[in-house]
Amino acid sequence: MKNNILEILICPACDGSLERTGEKLFCRKCQKEYPLFQNAFFFSEGEHQKEISLGKIFSFLLRRLNPISYWPFSYFTKREFKRLYESYLKDRMTARKFAHDYLPEDYSKNREDGVILDFGCSQGRIAAIMNQLGYKVVGLDKLYYAWWTNLKNSTFVVLNIDKKIPFQDRSFNIIFAFLILEYLQNDEIIIQELNKKLKEHGYLILQVPNKDNLRHLLTRRKLAQFHLREYSIKEISNLLKNNNFIIEKIWTERFYSPIFTNTLNYVFEILLPHKILDFVSSITPQKYRGIINVIARKK
Numbered sequence: 053m054k055n056n057i058l059e060i061l062i063c064p065a066c067d068g069s070l071e072r073t074g075e076k077l078f079c080r081k082c083q084k085e086y087p088l089f090q091n092a093f094f095f096s097e098g099e100h101q102k103e104i105s106l107g108k109i110f111s112f113l114l115r116r117l118n119p120i121s122y123w124p125f126s127y128f129t130k131r132e133f134k135r136l137y138e139s140y141l142k143d144r145m146t147a148r149k150f151a152h153d154y155l156p157e158d159y160s161k162n163r164e165d166g167v168i169l170d171f172g173c174s175q176g177r178i179a180a181i182m183n184q185l186g187y188k189v190v191g192l193d194k195l196y197y198a199w200w201t202n203l204k205n206s207t208f209v210v211l212n213i214d215k216k217i218p219f220q221d222r223s224f225n226i227i228f229a230f231l232i233l234e235y236l237q238n239d240e241i242i243i244q245e246l247n248k249k250l251k252e253h254g255y256l257i258l259q260v261p262n263k264d265n266l267r268h269l270l271t272r273r274k275l276a277q278f279h280l281r282e283y284s285i286k287e288i289s290n291l292l293k294n295n296n297f298i299i300e301k302i303w304t305e306r307f308y309s310p311i312f313t314n315t316l317n318y319v320f321e322i323l324l325p326h327k328i329l330d331f332v333s334s335i336t337p338q339k340y341r342g343i344i345n346v347i348a349r350k351k
């Protein structure tokens with residue numbers, strides 16, 4: 053079983069194999085060099101220097117415009133996120149719940165070694181949880197996140213994902229792709245690419261926004277402005293079935309309010325205990341919840 057990420061990682065420019073020389077990765081075939089920092093490899097230039105997100109720009113503007121009304125929100129948000137991310141690193145209950153909800157049953161029973169890919173890993177939430185459970189993870193995202201340095205059993209790859217994923221074919225038993233597909237130009241090419249990177253009968257565990265959520269039903273608006281698209285249960289099922297996957301399980305989660313969505317989301321996620329959101333979600337009919345989860349298996 054390949055446990056070392058350098059055995060499966062390939063040069064994104066030429067598909068050559070890579071070797072580590074000091075603080076760099078070196079491609080034997082095209083002689084390109086890629087910088088390394090902590091536990092991250094940089095395959096695209098410049099993007100690691102700044103982490104800019106719209107959230108950050110927005111909060112910066114809010115801070116400038118309205119300091120008095122903003123401070124309690126930023127205080128609670130910061131505190132809550134710190135608490136949440138610490139739970140991903142250490143809390144056994146969080147890890148067990150995640151495994152119960154998202155890991156295929158036979159996989160968690162007959163655990164194999166090897167590396168898991170978290171495609172579009174963002175801060176590294178899944179990597180943290182999977183590390184707790186004893187798995188090694190390689191995360192891939194287009195931005196560098198300082199939080200990755202907390203994750204000693206994970207490696208990260210910084211690359212602007214569009215068509216090619218720089219790993220040898222048939223490298224992974226499991227690939228997670230949570231809330232990433234809706235941002236990518238060509239979702240079908242990515243699904244095909246992820247299929248290639250899975251071993252035979254490997255799992256793709258996918259999360260996408262549900263087009264039929266309550267908010268869309270009422271206002272015809274997307275859950276987030278920058279989603280290129282959202283999916284109905286039927287659409288995501290067809291996309292997977294048409295691209296060499298068998299769907300093993302598909303279900304929805306999360307209540308999204310049809311009105312005052314952002315404010316109410318904030319109240320539910322940050323201010324109130326999570327049990328309340330869980331309860332409201334559980335009484336929302338399956339079809340109208342915010343997120344679709346899929347466990348799919350490579351044919």
Ligand SMILES: [Zn+2]
Nearest residue numbers: 063066079082
């Ligand atoms: Zn190369």
